Each structure stands twice: as C-alpha cells, then as structure tokens.
Amino acid sequence: MVSAEQTILVTGGAGFIGTHTVVQLLNDGFRVSIIDNLDNSVMEAVDRVRELVGPKLAHKLEFHLGDLRNKEDLEKLFSQTRFDAVIHFAGLKAVGESVADPFRYFDNNLIGTLNLYDVMRRHNCKKMVFSSSATVYGQPDKIPCVEDFKLVALNPYGRTKLFLEEIARDIQRAEPEWKIILLRYFNPIGAHESGKIGEDPKGIPNNLMPYIHQVAVGRLPALNVYGHDYPTKDGSAIRDYIHVMDLADGHIAALRKLLTTKDIGCVAYNLGTGRGTSVLEMVAAFEKASGKKIPIKLCPRRPGDATAVYASTEKAEKELGWKAKYGIEEMCRDQWKWASSNPWGYQSKP
Numbered sequence: 586m587v588s589a590e591q592t593i594l595v596t597g598g599a600g601f602i603g604t605h606t607v608v609q610l611l612n613d614g615f616r617v618s619i620i621d622n623l624d625n626s627v628m629e630a631v632d633r634v635r636e637l638v639g640p641k642l643a644h645k646l647e648f649h650l651g652d653l654r655n656k657e658d659l660e661k662l663f664s665q666t667r668f669d670a671v672i673h674f675a676g677l678k679a680v681g682e683s684v685a686d687p688f689r690y691f692d693n694n695l696i697g698t699l700n701l702y703d704v705m706r707r708h709n710c711k712k713m714v715f716s717s718s719a720t721v722y723g724q725p726d727k728i729p730c731v732e733d734f735k736l737v738a739l740n741p742y743g744r745t746k747l748f749l750e751e752i753a754r755d756i757q758r759a760e761p762e763w764k765i766i767l768l769r770y771f772n773p774i775g776a777h778e779s780g781k782i783g784e785d786p787k788g789i790p791n792n793l794m795p796y797i798h799q800v801a802v803g804r805l806p807a808l809n810v811y812g813h814d815y816p817t818k819d820g821s822a823i824r825d826y827i828h829v830m831d832l833a834d835g836h837i838a839a840l841r842k843l844l845t846t847k848d849i850g851c852v853a854y855n856l857g858t859g860r861g862t863s864v865l866e867m868v869a870a871f872e873k874a875s876g877k878k879i880p881i882k883l884c885p886r887r888p889g890d891a892t893a894v895y896a897s898t899e900k901a902e903k904e905l906g907w908k909a910k911y912g913i914e915e916m917c918r919d920q921w922k923w924a925s926s927n928p929w930g931y932q933s934k935p
C-alpha cells in the first residue's frame with residue numbers, strides 16, 4: 586500500500602535531478618527528508634522547492650546537511666525517522682574529474698553508498714531506488730540499449746556506477762528481503778516548467794545542454810561541437826535526451842513498485858525516451874525555443890564518446906507503467922525558461 590504518510594529519504598536531494606524529484610514526491614503526498622552535503626548544490630535550490638510546492642506541502646520536507654561518508658550523519662537521521670524507502674542520488678558525476686582524481690570518486694560514491702546500505706539494513710529499511718547511468722553500456726555494439734546488455738566501465742565515474750550496480754545485486758542476493766531498483770538514466774536535461782529550479786553546474790559545464798544554456802545567456806562565447814565526422818545523418822553524435830520532469834516521474838513509478846510489489850529483487854530499468862537526437866539537431870531545437878543564435882565551433886571528437894546511444898524503453902513501460910511524455914521541443918522550452926529567468930543559476934551575477 587502507498588499511503589500519504591510514507592516517508593522517503595532522498596540523498597542528494599538538493600541537486601539537479603533530486604530537486605525535481607522532491608517536487609513530484611511532495612505533490613504526490615509523500616513526506617520527504619533530504620540529506621545533502623551541498624558539495625554540488627546550494628540551499629537556495631531547496632528553498633525554491635519549498636516555494637514551488639507551497640507552504641502546506643513544504644511542511645512535509647526536511648533538509649539535513651550531512652555527508653554520506655560520515656556514517657554518524659546517517660545514523661542520526663535513521664534513529665530520528667523511520668523511512669519507508671530511500672532514493673539515492675548523492676554522488677559525484679563529472680567524467681573528466683573522475684579520470685583526474687579517481688580516489689575522490691571511489692571515496693565519495695562507493696564509501697558513501699556502502700555506509701548508506703549499512704545504516705539502512707541496521708534500521709530495517711530495505712527498499713532503495715539507485716541512480717545508475719547509461720554509462721554502464723559503454724560504447725554499445727547495438728542500439729537501442731536493452732537492460733540485459735553486457736555492462737562495461739569506460740572511466741572511474743562509470744566504474745563507480747558499475748560497481749554499485751554489482752554491489753546492489755550481491756547485497757540483494759545475500760539478503761533477499763531487499764528490494765532495489767537501479768535506474769539507468771540517459772541524458773537528463775530541461776527544467777521544471779516554472780523555470781524556478783534547474784541544473785546549475787559549478788565551473789565550465791561538461792555536458793551539452795548546460796553548455797548551450799550558458800552560450801545562450803552570454804556566459805560563454807560558442808559551443809564546441811565534439812565530432813562532425815560520425816557516421817550519423819549530420820556527422821554529430823546521437824544521444825537520448827530526457828526531460829528531467831519525466832525522469833522525476835520515473836522515480837515515483839519505481840518507488841510505487843517498491844512499495845507495492847513483493848519479491849522484486851534487484852532490477853534495472855532504462856529511463857530514456859527511446860529517441861536519438863544529434864548534437865546539431867539539439868542546437869537547432871534550442872535556437873528555435875529561445876530565439877537565440879548559438880555560435881558553434883566544429884571540433885574533433887571527444888575521447889571516449891560513443892557515436893550513438895539511446896534506450897530501449899520497453900521494460901520500464903511494461904513493468905513500471907512509465908513512459909516519457911516530453912519531446913526535445915519541451916525540453917528546450919523549459920531549459921530556456923530556467924536559463925532566461927536565472928542566467929547565473931541560483932546565484933546573482935558575480
């Protein structure tokens with residue numbers, strides 16, 4: 586049974602995907618506690634979530650400043666509140682940074698998650714939704730990517746996701762009462778339609794959409810298009826972009842499955858749209874949505890990038906009853922709403 590009084594712990598809930606998911610959880614009647622160390626986020630994002638859902642629902646949200654690497658932070662939280670399930674977003678996610686400093690990635694993503702499992706089992710909370718990534722498919726031989734493809738890691742960040750998937754399977758095998766859903770996100774972009782919350786990366790963005798966003802508002806001069814000689818229709822690489830609100834709803838669908846279905850074990854689902862869009866198509870769609878010209882520079886391929894990656898969405902549709910609603914047009918519209926009303930993200934212009 587899913588009841589309005591169920592309480593969900595959201596680790597990393599102040600971040601990009603976390604804030605959007607917390608809004609949907611509160612709108613759905615759940616109580617939510619966030620734990621976040623604000624390493625890649627700001628308190629203002631949580632304040633905006635409160636503002637968005639209104640004072641009545643905002644009462645059902647608690648924020649705890651804490652770090653998953655400190656078991657005491659988790660222990661304190663679990664001894665105060667009985668959680669029905671955990672949605673685990675907290676983690677570092679920059680591929681390049683993980684290559685330069687793998688220790689930081691293993692320490693944060695692996696140790697943080699092991700601590701979380703340990704405290705959860707000691708408090709008998711054994712339901713978890715975990716943020717995995719399409720990065721576990723590496724450079725797939727075939728597309729669309731199907732959940733039972735062989736998994737590989739191409740960099741230390743990807744290795745943390747792959748290890749954490751394997752760890753989840755081992756934990757569930759050893760203690761079958763665990764229910765764990767691994768969600769493999771494709772490329773989340775866009776923002777809440779209000780334009781009040783969105784992605785706000787620190788430093789120069791690594792990912793395509795935040796980079797385009799910063800060019801559009803004049804923070805960066807031009808977009809480097811990495812690769813124009815791929816064997817695709819326009820020579821640029823293809824990805825499966827998914828609206829962050831669709832992704833948030835995918836978490837609610839996974840959570841409902843955890844809370845209502847027996848013996849689900851440890852199971853992975855792709856969260857994507859099943860449609861591929863090239864970098865140049867994305868630039869054109871953003872220009873149309875924003876009315877801004879995005880100057881581009883054609884550059885060599887980025888090392889490690891795959892030609893084309895997109896999801897098979899069949900399993901999530903069938904077993905979670907979830908399907909992405911939005912297309913590229915809405916993703917760019919909402920990204921632009923966020924960009925144009927918050928050109929410097931949550932901060933004012935430095």
Ligand SMILES: NC(=O)c1ccc[n+]([C@@H]2O[C@H](COP(=O)([O-])OP(=O)(O)OC[C@H]3O[C@@H](n4cnc5c(N)ncnc54)[C@H](O)[C@@H]3O)[C@@H](O)[C@H]2O)c1
Nearest residue numbers: 597600601602621622623624625626652653675676716718
């Ligand atoms: N955004 C993407 O493109 C993408 C794609 C696939 C998977 N993911 C995964 O989804 C999750 C959420 O991604 P996001 O885009 O919202 O990232 P984000 O950086 O915006 O959010 C992650 C949040 O976790 C917090 N955090 C990190 N380490 C922590 C720790 N040790 N203790 C407490 N809090 C900690 C950060 O401060 C941040 O608020 C991550 O695990 C990421 O690897 C993201």
Ligand SMILES: O=c1ccn([C@@H]2O[C@H](COP(=O)(O)OP(=O)(O)O[C@H]3O[C@H](CO)[C@H](O)[C@H](O)[C@H]3O)[C@@H](O)[C@H]2O)c(=O)[nH]1
Nearest residue numbers: 718719720771772791792793796809810811822864887890
């Ligand atoms: O400034 C940029 C940034 C990106 N790109 C291109 O845009 C496409 C998408 O790149 P992103 O960096 O936005 O996304 P990736 O697909 O490379 O990877 C992201 O999504 C993956 C899931 O599919 C993993 O989660 C990974 O960790 C995460 O960074 C790629 O062809 C890339 O070369 C550019 O041309 N210019």
